Amino acid sequence: MTEQQPGTNAAVAVLGGGVMGEALLSALLTGGWPAHQVEVTDQSPDRLAALAERYGVRTGDSNAQAAQRADVVLLAVKPNVVPAVLAQIAPQLRGGTLVVSVAAGVPLATYEQHLPTGTPVVRVMPNTPAVVGKGASAIAPGAHAGEGHLVLTERILAATGLVVRVAEKDLDAVTAISGSGPAYAFYLIDAMAEAGVLLGLTRDLATRLAVATVEGAGALAAQGEHPVVLRERVSSPGGTTVAGVAALDAHGVRAGVVAAARAAYERSKELGRS
Numbered sequence: 087m088t089e090q091q092p093g094t095n096a097a098v099a100v101l102g103g104g105v106m107g108e109a110l111l112s113a114l115l116t117g118g119w120p121a122h123q124v125e126v127t128d129q130s131p132d133r134l135a136a137l138a139e140r141y142g143v144r145t146g147d148s149n150a151q152a153a154q155r156a157d158v159v160l161l162a163v164k165p166n167v168v169p170a171v172l173a174q175i176a177p178q179l180r181g182g183t184l185v186v187s188v189a190a191g192v193p194l195a196t197y198e199q200h201l202p203t204g205t206p207v208v209r210v211m212p213n214t215p216a217v218v219g220k221g222a223s224a225i226a227p228g229a230h231a232g233e234g235h236l237v238l239t240e241r242i243l244a245a246t247g248l249v250v251r252v253a254e255k256d257l258d259a260v261t262a263i264s265g266s267g268p269a270y271a272f273y274l275i276d277a278m279a280e281a282g283v284l285l286g287l288t289r290d291l292a293t294r295l296a297v298a299t300v301e302g303a304g305a306l307a308a309q310g311e312h313p314v315v316l317r318e319r320v321s322s323p324g325g326t327t328v329a330g331v332a333a334l335d336a337h338g339v340r341a342g343v344v345a346a347a348r349a350a351y352e353r354s355k356e357l358g359r360s
């Protein structure tokens with residue numbers, strides 16, 4: 087497929103129907119992709135049954151057969167499984183099939199080495215809020231992926247939320263910030279809720295307040311004002327917020343966030359080497 091037109095409803099095979107495979111599948115269908123043009127594979131019969139029932143798409147356990155029928159192969163297996171799946175699908179690809187992968191760390195060069203010469207490959211780093219259309223994904227093209235392939239990838243991701251284009255060298259950092267980032271936010275929400283319980287609120291009320299606060303802060307920050315300005319607006323002189331933020335600083339929370347991102351970045355690099 088050279089420079090496939092974005093209007094085309096390409097046949098998409100999602101290989102790996104786990105957490106991220108399902109998130110992408112769900113977003114594809116929400117975005118209007120016809121269910122009969124989507125197929126999912128997995129090794130787990132239970133997963134396949136659940137996905138078939140939930141989404142009404144074709145399911146199967148053969149990556150090779152699904153790849154043979156596809157215009158776009160979307161890899162959503164664990165990074166260590168990628169080479170085996172590439173070996174299965176490489177002989178089956180029809181000329182020009184676009185291969186899109188969400189596997190953390192695995193470099194474009196790995197795909198290009200295993201797949202027929204000239205295969206267009208796009209790497210994507212999505213995140214789980216894609217399920218509710220509030221995701222953040224970065225995409226990076228391989229050597230044989232042109233503008234049409236990037237546009238087609240953007241169409242596939244359209245209902246997942248924000249999609250940005252980056253160079254491959256930035257994907258480990260993207261993985262550390264937005265790929266893993268939802269877990270940091272959930273960690274914060276859980277910590278805030280736990281603190282509310284400590285201070286005497288019911289768990290249900292504390293959790294609802296924490297979720298609404300993080301959601302609201304995100305929505306406000308999305309309007310474009312710098313986060314420091316927004317933080318200052320919450321902080322009345324001599325008030326409660328400066329006391330709270332000073333405690334965050336005293337406990338090294340900012341340094342902890344930076345250390346978390348660095349650890350995720352290093353792990354992403356490591357996954358690419360294994």
Ligand SMILES: NC(=O)C1=CN([C@@H]2O[C@H](COP(=O)(O)OP(=O)(O)OC[C@H]3O[C@@H](n4cnc5c(N)ncnc54)[C@H](O)[C@@H]3O)[C@@H](O)[C@H]2O)C=CC1
Binds near residue numbers: 103
């Ligand atoms: N979970 C997340 O937040 C994100 C995950 N990713 C990437 O998505 C990929 C999948 O991760 P998750 O969905 O979290 O893992 P998961 O474990 O939920 O899903 C992987 C699925 O692949 C299936 N599978 C295993 N071997 C297979 C094979 N040979 N052929 C077909 N299916 C096979 C498993 O049965 C499982 O359902 C990983 O490469 C990860 O780096 C990327 C961004 C975010």
Ligand SMILES: O=C(O)[C@@H]1CCC=N1
Binds near residue numbers: 190261265266
């Ligand atoms: O934890 C992981 O390895 C995957 C990649 C980014 C988010 N989840």
